[in-house]
Amino acid sequence: MRLLHRWSLWALALGAIIAAIGPYFFKTSPEEAVAPPFVKPVWLAKDAPPSLHLTITEEHLERRFLWEYEPPLRFSLKGAMRFEVPPEVAQIVWQTPKGTMVLYDASKKAESRIDLDARDVSFKLALGLSPFQNPMPHLFPATGEYALRLESSEPPAEISLALQVPGSRWGLLGTDQRGRDVFHLFILGIRVSLLVGLSATFIATALGLAFGLSSGYFGGIIDAVIMRAVDVLLSVPTLPIMIVLAGLWGKGLFNLILILSAFSWMSTARTVRSMTLSLREAPFVEGLRALGAPSSYILWRHLLPEALPLLLANIALGVPGAVLAEAGLSFLGLSDPRLVSWGRMLHEAHAFGAFTSGAWWLILPPGFGIAGLCLVFLDLGRHLEEILDPRLRRKAL
Amino acid sequence: MALKAYWGRRIASSLLVLAVVLVLNFFLFRILPGDPVSAIIDPRFSPQAKEELAALFGLDRPMGEQFLLYVKQMLTFNFGVSFLSQRPVWDEIRSRLPNTLILLSSAMAISALLGIYLGVIAAAKRGGFIERLVLWAGAISFSFPSFFIQLVMLLLFAFAMPIFPLRGSVSIPPPPPGWPAMIDYIWHMVLPVSSLVILGFGSWALYVRNLMVKVLGEDFVFLARAKGLPQRLILWRHAFRSILPPIVTIIFLSLPGVVSGAVITETVFSLHGVGRFLLESVTGQDYPAAGAAFFLLALLTVACNLLADLAYGFVDPRIGLERKMER
């Protein structure tokens, strides 16, 4: 029970708890865009503007507000209006402390649907900007009083317009390229990474154990076949073959686990086999055999317990391999895009330019998450090894 | 004579493995859905033109004939013509080999030497600060995803502080041949190699430290200490020597595996290498190229396995036949 004193065990327990219940603390779906893409965390961008929502209706044809922040990141105006007869003049006007501009001209149109967004190239052109210019400093040139209003020669029969200026900061870790909450994704990522790491290693170990035991104990043709299979699998390059299999079997969570485990049982099988070989020749096993014990009994009662502790350490040390392999596959874009794992998050951060744009809040959490998970398991594995192998515990020279 | 029989069996089973890989390769790529011709999606390319292309690739011939041709090509090391580039596969591989070989061998050599040295030192200073440092450094080096470290290094040392080049293995325009070209090449390889060293030394350090710690508890070390031999001598002459065989074996056995690691490194640092080639030929369903690359890798693995055996006996002649028979 020395293990209880290790930090890694507690860290793992904490991780497992977060993975299990963490996602339930979020009200929204992780797929939902909660803020503009690539916004900074709240604690980092204290001066970033908050959200602003205004509506224009028949009763309120003008809205005024005070803006005391830097320009926001997004600006959108949506809605519709209708006149009884096409008006001579009808303009939606945006008044800033530095002047006014026409956002939309509905003159001589009985009905208009308005769908403006500052990201549209047509909107930028209409404001007299180049397609590459950021229109926000143009729309919010200074702090002070702003107004949005309809200027028309006659009152509209119906009007409903909504101005949306979403805030430029979000949550603990900001947002990703789709405006999703990175913290939420990060918490979800623990789940997949843990699940993939643990189950792939468990399955691989079970396979290795089964093949190793039977190969070592039965020998002969079984041994030859299994060992040649091991040789074959060891001599095909792992990453490309995983790509082939992913193409063949699909890329879901379980397929991924299967693929990862199918290529990591070989060394366990070899170790278990050589262990079995030496045990088989041990006097007590020979004695049992002489007494007529069936091989299943000998395998189950004596060989398995001998091999198990070794396997436990093997599992702990194998998880980092599986977690990293998953990250590698995801990096190359070979995982299911719906599966939020830390590897996937890194892939998306990379694919959408977070590395070059310096959006570190997208990169560091999953990167350190993967590394942390691996460290936890490495530490656990090392201590299991020390417990099992007293020689590793001995003091220095 | 038992030795001869042993090697006979080893070689026979290696050949068997190669044969199985050879056959598997052929079917592995062909059972994948789709084929290189149908992967062309260009509305200006008519079904008739696609048929002509399939004929050019030899995909219109019966499977049996394709298989025989494939086996013949592999066995004669004339790997045919790549679908994607329409150039001999061997030319393609040859042009990419130097970068990959230099990258992997230097990274492997440096990280193994560094890792072994740190591992031995850590084991010698059990419980001390140095050991903790090595254990942590080793674990951390092992724990980060390779592309993460590599991209961060690229950003830091090629962009933010442009000490090293951003891409490739040669400056453009290229420097004059001779020393300037050589120095230019080394300058280009510093980042990729050092990133692989950072990523790779950890597992060596941890592994060697474990082996050393076990060995340092053995009787012969106590004996040596009792004799009053100096610490360095005990550490390197006696203890380290006794763990050399497994280390040498591991070096050989890990060689084929590092090729997979080259895929991501070559992607990040825009290197023209075999790793990318492997990936591209698999995803592009370039049967001849992928088949050849897989076959060559299998050959490398089998050769490394045999070499590992050979080296084991060479480094430690005491461990003779009986240990080998067991494997």
Next chain:
Amino acid sequence: MLAKRFLRSVVFATCGIAIFVAAACGVDVDAIRGPKIEELYLVIIRDPDAQLLALEKGQIDLLSDITRPVDIERLASNEELSLSLAQGFHAFFLGFNIRKAPWDRVELRRAIWQAIPRNQLVRDIFSGYSAPLSTFLPPASPYCAEDLEAPPYDLGSARRTLQEAGWRYSNGFLVPPGEDLPLKPMKILSPTAQVAPTTAELAQRITASLRELGLPMDVEPVDFSTLIARLDEHAFDSYVLAWQLSRDPDSLYAFFHSSMDVKGGYNICGIHDDELDAALEALRWAPDEEDARLAARRAQKLLSEKVPMVPIYSRYFVTALRKEWKGAVTTRIATADNVWSLLAMEPEGKMRPFYWCLPEEPRNLNPFTASSAYDWQVLGLIYDTLLTADPETLEDLPWLARDWKVETVSSGDGQVTRLSFILRDDVLWQDGEPFTAKDVAATISFLKEHRVPRFWDAVSDVEAVTVKGNHEITITMKNTSYWHLHQIGGLPILPAWQLASLESWQIWQPIRMIHPQKRNLTMLVGTGPFVFSEYRQGEYVRLVRNDLFWLMSR
């Protein structure tokens, strides 16, 4: 400054999402002489991050086709760079398997067209750097019928369309008319992120809008090759796929004619419609431009009624150029990376090499088998074609051919198209030999005789080639089609003497063979503005100016 010049010409856009119109920036391509660049390096950089960093560090001068919005925003604020934006020939469609229910119902397809918020998708996924697409041809195509009414996004109206046709809702899911049970769960096939990271995102967003309409859809991300195989086997409900289309409307025939619903054909949706077939045949075999235009319009009108696919968006093409290079030609359909720019550009101050990013390895630089756009990014600078397209209007412009004629003539039992070209008489091959009609004839005959797959569609209908004197050539086709002009006019022309002695074109490696007379040349000899000098695999392709080029001011 490019952006300013761009601005001056902007036609004020009034409606919400206007089709983005920019008039020409007044470049007279006829007056361009060049090339002025003496040394051109195509630098191979695959990784988009590395491309961007290299551009910012001045290691490349020109980066084409920047796709990530963050990169565009970042580069736009860089004072050393000028960006240009053009409507491209890219088109992204949502397709259905019309062979089976419920996709065989046109009202469902129409409702889907209305239920996908294309404007919002383009904003959210591309930050506005794409155009919502509502036509079946790319907007840059001169044959695109942009004025055809496309239904705007309106979920309510989409629901009403369905309900009027007898559909009803049960627990939020649609029940087809005359049936008791709601639709069964279905999939949208989408290629995985490896090909294009945005495709997977788009597929998810599209799925979400279809679910809102009441269709029980899910995304199924699959490998590209698996996707194609599934489409080939008709084992799919619907799919999303991006296409690179062209100036001519030939994609319409390939996508929607019933004869193309065969293995290897592109009628993936499986539409068989007599009315549409007739229109597409009229388009394909149109004898002249006038008829072609009418037929293209008619086909697009029918398509917008029958909606066999739903157009989603078309990517803008964005290119960044370092500002010290002057004279680049940009229009609403061409960014700075066109051949006119490469002829006209020169640096501020002293001449220096020009570095252009090549995002993939050119695979072999053999004009017969080179299939990738990256191969042709290089080969296109070495080989010339008979005709070229105007960078503003996309109309045919003279290139190697000074003048041309398309006629319909009687031949035996029917009408056939006859193309006549009058070639320039001042063109020299890069080895100094004069370019003549014999070269053109030899190229066409070689391609036809050896059934070179890449050019098979262009030459398979050639009946006879007649050479008159040194600079006149007449090509008689087996049938009538205006498009033969563009097919033949777009062939790269190779020197006749090479073709005469060329044995195995399949594995020809011209860049590895030294020219028999000119030892400083390889066998890659064209008439184009640049001469091949060196290809260092994985690193760069080096080209030098062709001092014999016919547009050089002599």
